[in-house]
Amino acid sequence: MNQEQIGKFIATCRKKKNLTQLELAEKLGITDRAVSKWERGLNLPDASLIKELCSILSISINELFSGEFITDENYMKKAEGNLVDLKRREEEQNKLLFLLELVIGLSCTISFITLILIACFANFTLLGKGVVIGISLLIFATGIFFSLKIEREVGFYECHNCHHKYIPKLLPFFFSMNFLRRRYLKCPYCHKKSWNKKVAS
Ligand SMILES: [Zn+2]
Structure with missing residues (x-):
């Protein structure tokens, strides 16, 4: 999947339809800057826009990701290649987010412990100690909040x-018991409670 080629292909199809970047953007309810970014190969269209974009440009999703018009005979080959690329892209993004979660968790825990130690052993007034403990709790809560937010939104259970x-x-997630990458949750499909495993995609 070549982002630059996809961008050029979007531009070609848009011009074929006699649309300006602004007109295309308005049809999709986005800014013309976003369209310009796609066409320069800086960004790919959001997943939520792809179907509508393809229908406006009268191309298939497969053609969009191949960055060219496709004849029937190599359609399947291209489709499979694109699926593999999309999957890889998603997995890489998920890995990055898991890493971010780890970094946030670790740095918050370390600053929390450091501040608590400072509050215990430094020669502060009671008020000073209270303030330091307050700040450390705030950092810790923020860290937990963002880690949980990433954990919920990346991948699936x-x-x-x-x-x-x-x-x-959101709510059942925050209040569910968890152990390593498992959470005790109620399945929305079979409505049974069990230890659900976190999967990347
Ligand atoms: Zn189930």
Whole structure:
């Protein structure tokens, strides 16, 4: 999947339809800067826009990701290649987010412990100690919040019972028991509670 080629292809198809970048953007409800970024190969269209974009440009999703018009005979070959590329892209993004989660978690825990130690052993007034402990709790809570947010939104949870994959709702997620990469959640599909495993995609 070549982002630059996809960009040029979008531009070609758009001109074929006699649309300006602004007109295409307005049809999709986005800014013309976003369209310009696609066409310069700086960005790929959001997944939520791809279907509509292809229908406006009268091309298939497969053609969009191949960055060219495709004849029937090599259609399947291109489709498979594109699927593999998309999957790889998603997995790489997920890995980055898991790493970010780890970094946030670690740095917050370290600053929390450091500040608590400072509050205990430094020669501060009671008020000073209170402030330091307050700040450390705030850092810790922020860290937990962002780690959980990333954890919920990256990848899916797989039901132990029926193997349905889903993203849990916010509240049950926050209050569920968890152990390593497993969470005790209610499956929205079979409605059974079990230890659901986190899967990347
Ligand atoms: Zn289930």
